[in-house]
Amino acid sequence: MKLDERNKSIDFINNLNLRHIVIGAEPLPETMRPERARRKCLETLLPILEKQYDITQLFMESRNTKQDLLEINFIQGIRSRGFISSLNYQLLPGDSDARLWIPDQILGAVGADDWRGLPVKNVEQYMITLE
Template identity: 45%
Template sequence: MELKAWGDESILTHATPYPIYMLGVCICSLDEDSVRKTLDLIKPAHASKLHWRAITESQQKQSCSMLQHLPLQNVIVSISMSGLTRTERARRKCFEVLLPILENEYEIKVLTMESRERHQDIRDLKMIDGLRSRKFINDLHINFVPGANDARLWLPDQMLGIYNTQNATDKVRNSSFPIDYRSAGFCS
């Protein structure tokens, strides 16, 4: 079976001296329909996708419980940003660390990231081609898909939300949510 992962980004700005940029990935073998049926239970009816910041604290606790019972492997790569760091620079640095981890340690063949603006996706693909030419990665394929189109993209959003909430408050601290956390260092 070809291993696949779904990814999203987050920036932690509270309870930290510098913003922390994160790329989070959930490695998942579940089909899209089963993930959608599970997570639709807590997705607001008017929303096109499930987003951590758009749900109530009660729904966040439900999400945490749901994710704990799914067969997922979770990876976060983060970088501390000084006030002068551009988000895109932090994103590139995180990709430089994350992609080789996914390909070499987890044997991921396809990573699907939540799509951003078209010009941003194109810039990411050029950066990823550069990583490939410099032998950071070899066969890992990266797709960009709108968040509403694949519910598996909701998984890393929720995982990053859980992680950020655990580190900023005690709201969901009672969870035992396994995350392979890696640092890309400090970016100035």
């Protein structure tokens, strides 16, 4: 993606005046499975969405069938442990809804070194230290 295209997408998203929340987990050594980091992120993110932002539905981009099934079980687990109560969690194919494109662009802007300095508005970041 060229720089002007990046700027265009971020400008467009900024003009939507939405709030974005990013959970980052690190350090992620080569020996650690990314799934563990993802679960840590979700375990932090979901209660924040439900309790601080009154979110009732979260739509995440689906991955493969095995990963999706494991994730649904994980979400049921954190629900049964009381981390969340009413938040509805759904997995959707990435190209099924344009709204899934927004966090994709935000994560690219926040995470890539060469995107630093782009004025992404309304991003709240939380960092988790993986042990």
